[in-house]
Amino acid sequence: MADHYETLGVARDASPEEIKKAYRRLARELHPDVNPSEEASERFKGVTHAYDVLSDPNERRRYDMGGSEGGASMGDFGDIFETFFGGGGFGGGQRGPRSRAERGDDAMIRVDVSLAEVIFGVQREVSINTAVLCGTCSGSCCQPGTVPVTCDVCHGSGQVQRQVRSLFGNVVTNHPCGSCHGYGTIIEHPCVECGGKGRVRERRTLNVDIPSGIDTGTRLQMRGGGEVGPGGGPNGDLFIEFRVTHHDIFSRDGNDLLCTLQVGMTDAILGTESTVTGLDGEVQVEVPAGTQSGDVITVRGRGIQGLRSTARGDLKIAAQVVTPTKLSNREKDLVRQLAALGKDDGPKLGEFQQGFFGKIRDRFFRQG
Structure with a gap:
């Protein structure tokens, strides 16, 4: 078997560009459209095969190590079936030059x-x-004032023909042109701004x-x-x-907004109205008389507008009754008088609660 480097006339440490230039020079000399002789046709097949191996980094590495260049692939059989039955086959095949314009990535x-x-x-x-x-x-990939030139190997078709021996005899198959990589044209003066990428x-x-x-x-x-x-x-x-992002005061449950409101002891007893600042402006909140810690006050339609909807959720406010810790003597006397007027039996055991916020959570969902 002929040495591929000798076939192309390049050194074993030749760069990919040197290999490409050698192939293009020999292809212009030996292509069947230029030189129809049988000898030139055989040399052209050898040159093309050598270029196919050496232009592929993996194939070249395998060749340099003395390994196999691969055997018949499904693509080879596809070319054979395309020749006999037209299109499709196993390889799918491409007819004509391919476009340089491709869809971009997401x-x-x-x-x-x-x-x-x-x-x-x-x-x-x-x-x-x-x-x-x-x-x-x-996007033309060319330096302004220049245009791609027709490939002188495939003459713009983007394909080159090879004659191979198969089970059916000598078969002519089409392959992407190695000189223009199947585009049918060559950009001799790439745009310096984008490096010819467009x-x-x-x-x-x-x-x-x-x-x-x-x-x-x-x-x-x-x-x-x-x-x-x-x-x-x-x-x-x-x-x-x-x-x-996290908000220090408000959280959400679906399209409902959740928050807590600190209520003084007397306001919780007697009831009150208050104006608080919401995420979308001021909100009027009515605290009913006798409000207990954990009671939920619902303000309709002041939540989040739904996705693809005009309806809004609710603003749900959990009351947190605040017991004063520092009272004057006068205030303590008044509280004692209030306690004396009431009929409170004093502290007693009640239903177990998993903390204040656990109570709030349970009431939020019960009212939802």
């Missing part, structure tokens, strides 16, 4: 939102570092409409908001994953 970013922003939704600016269309070549990386800013009612882990898909593809291909999609 991208994902994570965005923190506050509980207040979740109530009605909000528009936010978000920044993302991603691939965008090259402003110099506009895209560059850039930080860009997007306006994102964040819907109401989202929760931590909710994902929003923006079609076409991802990376532009190689060769100016269509953009992939952008996925935005949200995280609702």
Whole structure:
């Protein structure tokens, strides 16, 4: 078997670019469309095979180590079946040059939102570092003023033919051109801005409409908001994953907002009205007379607006009756007089509670 390096006329430590140049030079000389002689055809097959092996890093490494170059693959049988039965076959096969423009990758970013922003939704600016269309070549991959040239090996078809021996005799098969990699054209003057890729990386800013009612882990898909593809291909999609940040006063249960309200002992006894500051403005709260710690006061329609809905949840406020710890002598006398007027039997055992907040939690869910 002929040595592949000798076949291409290069040294064993030749670079990939040197191997490619040697192949292109020999292909222009030996291609059947240029040199129809039988000898040239045989040499062209040998040159093409040598290039297929040495241009593939894994195949070249295996060859240099004296290993096998691989045997017949499903792709080889696919080419044979394509020749006899047309299209499809085992290998699938590609007809004509392939496009340089490919769809870009999807991208994902994570965005923190506050509980207040979740109530009605909000528009936010978000920044993302991603691939965008090259402003110099506009995705053509060529230096301005130049265009791709037709490959002189495959003459623009993106395919080269090989004649192989098979169970059916000599069969002509099509393979992607090794010179232009199946594109049918060669970019002799790549754009210096993007290196011939048609895209560059850039930080860009997007306006994102964040819907109401989202929760931590909710994902929003923006079609076409991802990376532009190689060769100016269509953009992939952008996925935005949200995280609702912690709030010191309010928490949520679905679309309901939860909080606690400290109520003085006399206000709990007599009842009162109070104005508190909610996440979306002031809230009027009516504390009924005789309120106990853990009682839940519900303010309808002051919770979170549902996802894809105009209905709002409720604001549920758990009362925490505060017993004064420092009283003047006058205040103590008044409390004693109040106790004397009442019929309180004094402290007694009651239902076991798992702490104050356990009681609040149980009442929240019982009223839900």
